[in-house]
Amino acid sequence: MTKRHGYALVAALAAVVVLISTAIYVAFSGGDRHDTTLGAGPSAQGSADPAAAGSWVGTWATAPAGAEPRTGAGFAGRTLRNVVHTSVGGTHARITLSNLFGTQPLTIGHASIAQASAPSNPTARPDSLRRLTFGGKPQVVIPAGGQVTSDPARLAVPADADLLVSTYAPTPSGPVTYHPHARQISFVANGDQTQNPRGDGYTEQSPYWRYLTAVDVLTREATGSVAILGDSLTDGVTSTLGANARWPDVLADRLREEAGAPRLGVLNEGISGNQLVPGGQFPPAGPSGVSRFERDVLSRTGVRSVVVVLGVNDLLRNPRHADADQLLDAMRELTRQAHARGLRVTGATLMPFNGHRGYRPHLDQLRRTINAEIRSGRVFDHVVDFDRALRDPYAPDRLRELYDSGDHLHPSDAGYRKMAESFNLSHLRGSAPAQL
Structure with a gap:
């Protein structure tokens, strides 16, 4: 495929996607997600104070990845308690639930949010459980392919802490929209346990996040968030389970703790x-x-800013027809879309993978070609050089042993930490886009 034809394909696809996303998915988002005041509505347990001030910022997010196999009836008559980890704190919270891959309407009978009493624990911290409402009502129906955002709930949300988001579905709902590689254990209970702060009823464990795709907080602690588009390297599939050791987690620590760093939430949109x-x-x-x-x-x-960490799977999953120009055109298209929103983009170089079962010498050459163009500054506004940071200096087509999880593709916890340490945090401030 020529560069010109590759760009035409990507641009056409992007235009279709924007139309579909606007017409179907965003239509069910529950209104403007960038407002700075709280909408007034019927009072409910834990309802928010309409006079409260601050900015809505994403503190946690994940990407809906598909329909969970063997869930044709959904989780009728059961409660899902998703455990998620915050990047920034706030005074109020709201959630987004997705039925993107559903084939019929999803009824949520009740939902709640709470602070976890301890990391990875289904028991809520005393007096922190809040009932969630949707348009002032405890029940909401999410159309197939749609999403919904809850009303704000007054809750002191700590930074760097676990939250419990519980949803009860009273009726069969069809396939469940989920994120399969959570690297975090969540929980399932029989019956409606959304208002039960105790965890002893949650007898089933789950390695997935189901329906829940975002948690926002009303905050004065952060000025916005950085959203990361990625694959398993961002999903953190080889990081320690329940330890929040993915590189976006470590990046969130840096943004929260380092002097002079922009105060931003971190949204991990990686799909393995x-x-x-x-x-x-x-x-x-x-x-x-x-x-x-x-x-x-x-x-x-x-x-406020975007990070793109994609491309390795395009080589590994298409070894005979992978095209460097096509991938670079796609990266530039993402940058153009972000610039249209006034956002800067930091792009990552592709890390080495010699030793992995999918390695081929010609794929490594394509990787090097792509990296050279990324480093030239003609693709993204800024570059985070994961390749240079993690490669073995004596065998640059391989990960350094300390940073290798053992499969020669995914990093160890030390490797993920090194990835986060490679960022120039000032590049994430979200100033005006560069002219590429």
Whole structure:
């Protein structure tokens, strides 16, 4: 494929995606997600004070990746208690639930949010459980392909802490929209346990996040958030379970703790196996990066800057037809879309993978070609050089042993930490886009 034809394909796909995202998904988002005041509505337990001030910022998010296998009836008569970890704190919270991959309307009978009493624990901290409402009502129906955002609830949300978000579905709902590689244990209970602060009824564990795709906070602690489009390297599939050791978690620590750093939430929109563009000989792992950029990144609450970490799977999943120009055109298209929203983009170089079962010498050459163009400054506004940071200096087509999880593709916890340490934090401030 020529560079010109590759760009035409990407641009056409992007235009279709924007139309679909606007017409279907955003239509059910519950209104403007960037407001700075609280909407007044019927009072409910834990309802927010309409006079409260601050900015809505995403503190946690994940990308809906597909329909969970063997969930044709959904979780009728059961409660899901998702455990998620905040990046920034606030005084009020709201959630987003997704039925993107559902085939019929999803009824949520009740929902709640609480601070966890301890990390990775289904028991709520005393007096922190809040009932959530949707348009002032405890029940909401989410159309197939849609999403909904709850009303704000007054809750002191700490930074760097676990929250419990519980949803009860009274009736069968069809396939469950989920994120399969959470690296965090969540919980399931029989019956409506959304208002039960105790965890002893949650007898089933789950490695997935279901329905929940975002938590926003009303805050004066942060000025916005950074949204990260990525694959398993961002999803953190080889990081320690429940330890929040993915590189976006470490980046959130830096943004929160380092002197002079911009105070931003971090939104991890990685999907394991994800490709930048569609195609290849293997089944797709979630919608492609180009097709989901509007929904999973640009439409998130309070986004001030964007990070793109995609491309390796386009090589590994399409070894005979991978095209460097096509991938670079797709990266530039993402940058153009972000610039149209006034956002700067930091792009990552592709890390080495010699020793992995998918390694081929010609794929490594394509990787080096892509990296050289990324480093030239003609693709993104800024560059975070993961390749240079993690490669073995004596064998630059391999990860350094300290940073290798053992599969020669995904980093260890030390490698993920090194990735986060490679960022120039000033690049995430969200000033005006550069002229590429």
